[in-house]
Amino acid sequence: MKLTFKDLRKKLYIFATEKTIGFTLISIFLGLVVGAIFLAAAGFNPFQAYWVMLRGIFAKPSYMSYTIIRATPLILTGLSIAFAFKTGLFNIGAEGQFIIGSVAATATGYFLHLPLLIHIPVVVISAVLAAGIWGGIAGYFKAKFGVHEVISTIMLNWIALYFQNFLIYTKGFQKPGGETSYSIQPTANMMILKTWKQSEAGREWLLQHPFWKDLLRTPMNWGFVIAILMAILVWFILNKTALGYRLRAVGFNKFAAEYGGINVNKNMIISMFIAGALAGLAGALQVVGVSHKVTLIAAMEGYGFDGIAVALIANSNALGCILAGLLFGALKYGGTKIQMFPVKAPSEVINIVIGSIVFFISIPKLIKVILSRKNKKGSTK
Amino acid sequence: MGYENVTKSLTKVIEMKNITKKFGDFVANDSVNLDVFKGKVHALLGENGAGKSTLMNILYGLYSPTSGEILINGKKVDITNPNIAIEHGIGMVHQHFMLIKPFTVAQNIILGQEPTSKMSVLNMKKALKDVKEISERYGLYVDPNAKIEDISVGMQQRVEILKALYRGAEILILDEPTAVLTPQEIVELIQIIKNLTKEGKSIILISHKLKEITDAADFCLIIRRGKHIDTVVVSETDEEGLASKMVGREVSFSVAKDDKEAGDEIFSIKDLVVKDNRDIIAVDKLNLSLKKGEILGLAGIDGNGQTELLEAITGLRKVESGEIKINGENITNKTPFQVISKKISHIPEDRQKRGLVLDFDISENAILENYYKNPFAKRGVLQYNNIKIYAKELIDKFDVRPREESKMARTLSGGNQQKVIIAREVSNDPDLLIAAQPTRGLDVGAIEFVHKALIEQRDNDKAVFLISFELDEIMNVSDRIAVIYEGKIVGIMDAKDAEVEKLGLMMAGGGNE
Numbered sequence: 001m002k003l004t005f006k007d008l009r010k011k012l013y014i015f016a017t018e019k020t021i022g023f024t025l026i027s028i029f030l031g032l033v034v035g036a037i038f039l040a041a042a043g044f045n046p047f048q049a050y051w052v053m054l055r056g057i058f059a060k061p062s063y064m065s066y067t068i069i070r071a072t073p074l075i076l077t078g079l080s081i082a083f084a085f086k087t088g089l090f091n092i093g094a095e096g097q098f099i100i101g102s103v104a105a106t107a108t109g110y111f112l113h114l115p116l117l118i119h120i121p122v123v124v125i126s127a128v129l130a131a132g133i134w135g136g137i138a139g140y141f142k143a144k145f146g147v148h149e150v151i152s153t154i155m156l157n158w159i160a161l162y163f164q165n166f167l168i169y170t171k172g173f174q175k176p177g178g179e180t181s182y183s184i185q186p187t188a189n190m191m192i193l194k195t196w197k198q199s200e201a202g203r204e205w206l207l208q209h210p211f212w213k214d215l216l217r218t219p220m221n222w223g224f225v226i227a228i229l230m231a232i233l234v235w236f237i238l239n240k241t242a243l244g245y246r247l248r249a250v251g252f253n254k255f256a257a258e259y260g261g262i263n264v265n266k267n268m269i270i271s272m273f274i275a276g277a278l279a280g281l282a283g284a285l286q287v288v289g290v291s292h293k294v295t296l297i298a299a300m301e302g303y304g305f306d307g308i309a310v311a312l313i314a315n316s317n318a319l320g321c322i323l324a325g326l327l328f329g330a331l332k333y334g335g336t337k338i339q340m341f342p343v344k345a346p347s348e349v350i351n352i353v354i355g356s357i358v359f360f361i362s363i364p365k366l367i368k369v370i371l372s373r374k375n376k377k378g379s380t381k
Numbered sequence: 382m383g384y385e386n387v388t389k390s391l392t393k394v395i396e397m398k399n400i401t402k403k404f405g406d407f408v409a410n411d412s413v414n415l416d417v418f419k420g421k422v423h424a425l426l427g428e429n430g431a432g433k434s435t436l437m438n439i440l441y442g443l444y445s446p447t448s449g450e451i452l453i454n455g456k457k458v459d460i461t462n463p464n465i466a467i468e469h470g471i472g473m474v475h476q477h478f479m480l481i482k483p484f485t486v487a488q489n490i491i492l493g494q495e496p497t498s499k500m501s502v503l504n505m506k507k508a509l510k511d512v513k514e515i516s517e518r519y520g521l522y523v524d525p526n527a528k529i530e531d532i533s534v535g536m537q538q539r540v541e542i543l544k545a546l547y548r549g550a551e552i553l554i555l556d557e558p559t560a561v562l563t564p565q566e567i568v569e570l571i572q573i574i575k576n577l578t579k580e581g582k583s584i585i586l587i588s589h590k591l592k593e594i595t596d597a598a599d600f601c602l603i604i605r606r607g608k609h610i611d612t613v614v615v616s617e618t619d620e621e622g623l624a625s626k627m628v629g630r631e632v633s634f635s636v637a638k639d640d641k642e643a644g645d646e647i648f649s650i651k652d653l654v655v656k657d658n659r660d661i662i663a664v665d666k667l668n669l670s671l672k673k674g675e676i677l678g679l680a681g682i683d684g685n686g687q688t689e690l691l692e693a694i695t696g697l698r699k700v701e702s703g704e705i706k707i708n709g710e711n712i713t714n715k716t717p718f719q720v721i722s723k724k725i726s727h728i729p730e731d732r733q734k735r736g737l738v739l740d741f742d743i744s745e746n747a748i749l750e751n752y753y754k755n756p757f758a759k760r761g762v763l764q765y766n767n768i769k770i771y772a773k774e775l776i777d778k779f780d781v782r783p784r785e786e787s788k789m790a791r792t793l794s795g796g797n798q799q800k801v802i803i804a805r806e807v808s809n810d811p812d813l814l815i816a817a818q819p820t821r822g823l824d825v826g827a828i829e830f831v832h833k834a835l836i837e838q839r840d841n842d843k844a845v846f847l848i849s850f851e852l853d854e855i856m857n858v859s860d861r862i863a864v865i866y867e868g869k870i871v872g873i874m875d876a877k878d879a880e881v882e883k884l885g886l887m888m889a890g891g892g893n894e
């Protein structure tokens with residue numbers, strides 16, 4: 001069988017328009033092309049820049065570890081937004097829920113003194129609950145007063161931000177002399193092999209095993225595994241449970257859901273609670289795994305907003321959020337590398353790439369039109 | 382005379398030749414041919430899911446055909462999108478309207494082709510003038526400044542037609558235009574169609590109502606399961622002839638029904654007061670009761686409180702005062718969930734808004750009220766195997782086409798969407814079945830089936846409350862008939878004593894109270 005150019009174009013068209021994955025891949029590719037054009041226009045060699053970036057992600061075990069660490073919170077905030085979206089809500093509040101989660105984790109991690117195996121779960125669960133309630137507030141406002149969740153979550157974001165900054169200047173929480181909180185107790189620290197890494201024997205062993213030494217240089221922790229488990233859990237809840245059925249029904253058509261006896265208001269609150277909990281988990285894991293404290297923040301850090309992009313790239317698919325989060329983490333981490341020698345390009349280029357990918361994904365019609373014009377001319381002959 | 386002879390002297394404006402359309406493996410249109418002539422009405426007839434809307438969507442550029450070609454005024458045209466169709470003078474009024482609710486009539490009509498003065502500023506004055514001119518020319522009277530959300534469905538349809546004419550349509554596709562209209566509005570629409578053809582416009586009319594086809598159409602294309610069956614000259618056949626060609630067997634138009642003694646009262650409404658969306662009283666101290674084993678038909682003109690009454694019963698709308706009882710239990714102002722659990726089922730009048738989650742597949746839609754119950758869910762986890770088996774049963778029993786439980790509700794034909802809802806609600810085996818416009822958009826075969834299902838429900842000693850704008854349906858199926866006017870019941874009679882004239886008079890408010 002001979003594959004003609006026309007067949008190929010037709011295949012490509014079907015791939016891009018009927019398969020979501022194909023469409024996403026094409027959007028990513030186009031985003032990279034746009035980034036390359038910008039790089040070239042600014043006088044950099046795009047191939048070199050991308051090569052440096054690629055090496056910056058994969059060349060060393062520690063690079064890959066950093067990429068994963070970067071990706072972990074984005075997977076979770078992405079999940080938070082994707083989950084809300086599947087149930088018909090637009091959660092702009094992942095940012096604030098993330099902050100509440102990290103503040104709650106820092107507070108319980110520092111003030112409570114608990115045995116090793118209990119402390120981490122207590123910290124994480126209280127952070128998740130706090131952030132869940134934070135998200136639930138927006139759901140409640142929508143259900144009770146009809147306040148659109150976009151408005152309320154944006155306001156809640158700012159309240160969360162100033163709340164964190166307020167706490168950082170509160171005696172007993174603020175580490176004297178710094179614009180940060182105290183660090184959490186060692187029992188609440190989730191870094192892998194943290195004490196062993198610094199012990200005599202550990203250092204000895206690592207000296208002889210450069211691979212592991214390089215890998216463990218990073219604050220590697222269990223967060224990524226938890227994020228993957230969460231993605232699976234979210235997928236399961238949405239697609240396989242009665243709760244998920246209810247939530248999706250409300251999301252797709254709340255009039256039909258109401259008619260079918262589903263309590264629309266209650267389910268909106270539940271949905272926002274779960275979305276908040278997921279974003280809060282991202283904040284908690286960041287604290288117990290990486291930062292161990294919270295610091296003064298001047299502006300939003302963007303975990304929640306990047307989560308929107310992750311959810312978009314993943315087409316709100318829970319498992320897709322893992323891949324989209326990794327892509328995002330890789331672009332963000334690898335992107336820092338092109339600022340350095342030998343490329344020395346502004347890291348903003350990476351934001352252009354990310355922006356373009358999101359752009360192409362949000363306007364599927366454009367790609368379809370471009371491809372279909374050619375394809376249809378071919379097929380009617 | 383035969384089709385060939387009659388059409389010899391006419392001008393062909395559209396030729397669709399050997400059109401085939403596949404969705405995956407499914408063949409929705411199989412080598413269909415359609416010719417449309419200037420100044421003539423061409424009807425499309427076929428069962429639910431036969432492929433009528435699909436064929437028209439192809440002509441309007443919404444789908445591209447898998448094979449086949451289209452000629453407009455003798456020239457081959459690739460209609461890859463609706464703009465091309467509009468350029469060639471094709472306009473379409475869809476089965477489900479596509480208007481922007483908060484906009485005014487005039488704004489909707491000119492949308493996309495706004496007249497502008499210099500500097501491309503919107504020239505609303507000219508727009509209003511143009512709209513007025515067209516509407517007077519064809520007798521399509523509307524208030525150009527009214528908002529879409531405030532006008533009746535019949536008016537919305539006029540807006541859709543005006544919109545197409547405003548864009549210069551010479552060929553107008555009307556996809557089941559009468560399904561949502563009241564009998565009076567249908568008479569008016571047919572007059573409008575006549576006005577249009579007089580001015581040389583061509584019309585393609587899809588309808589399940591054979592009477593409309595014989596009244597309004599010149600020719601009729603009959604499609605069965607995607608296949609081209611025949612094109613006939615309407616004046617040379619009759620309703621029975623059309624029906625049997627369409628279904629492939631004889632169809633009975635009358636409903637077979639045995640006499641039955643009704644049982645005890647099961648459902649009652651006392652002094653019910655309900656307000657509409659604008660906070661005006663829509664149901665005004667209404668009283669009504671139903672007995673076991675009877676079908677009570679509610680006749681009335683659209684907008685006399687029927688919608689509000691049903692929403693109040695089913696918990697979707699607040700009751701101001703009064704009492705609703707089933708099996709002796711008060712269900713006034715209970716939630717929909719509580720109402721459903723008292724064994725009340727409801728076929729809603731708006732299938733796309735209330736009846737279906739369009740982005741769920743058939744099987745998910747089949748369990749809308751029961752998704753959390755055994756055997757569909759166990760300990761909160763959905764049992765997809767059981768759900769599928771159940772959905773398959775419904776599909777078989779109610780002849781939903783195609784027979785694929787994993788098909789998205791959105792991709793079903795209008796009539797098959799309706800069948801899914803009916804299947805679900807009847808299978809809940811309710812004590813009281815509320816059926817609002819249950820046969821809207823169904824083909825004659827399916828209507829026969831639904832009527833049988835309602836009667837079977839009654840024969841099993843259940844109560845059925847039938848709300849319909851079709852007097853024929855009310856009179857054929859009901860045991861008793863109540864007439865609603867301005868939110869009140871203005872008369873109740875035995876179906877045997879009902880006459881069209883009498884009912885019509887009462888519906889218009891001239892009742893004998």
Ligand SMILES: Nc1ncnc2c1ncn2[C@@H]1O[C@H](COP(=O)(O)OP(=O)(O)OP(=O)(O)O)[C@@H](O)[C@H]1O
Pocket residue numbers: 404407409427428429430431432433434435436782783792793794795796797822
């Ligand atoms: N986008 C789609 N994807 C898959 N199948 C489709 C799609 N659109 C239509 N179909 C299928 O094609 C068949 C024909 O549908 P169509 O809407 O043309 O029927 P119809 O003759 O208009 O029926 P009705 O009288 O019920 O409106 C149906 O079986 C329908 O399920």
Ligand SMILES: [Mg+2]
Pocket residue numbers: 433434435476556794795796
């Ligand atoms: Mg149709």
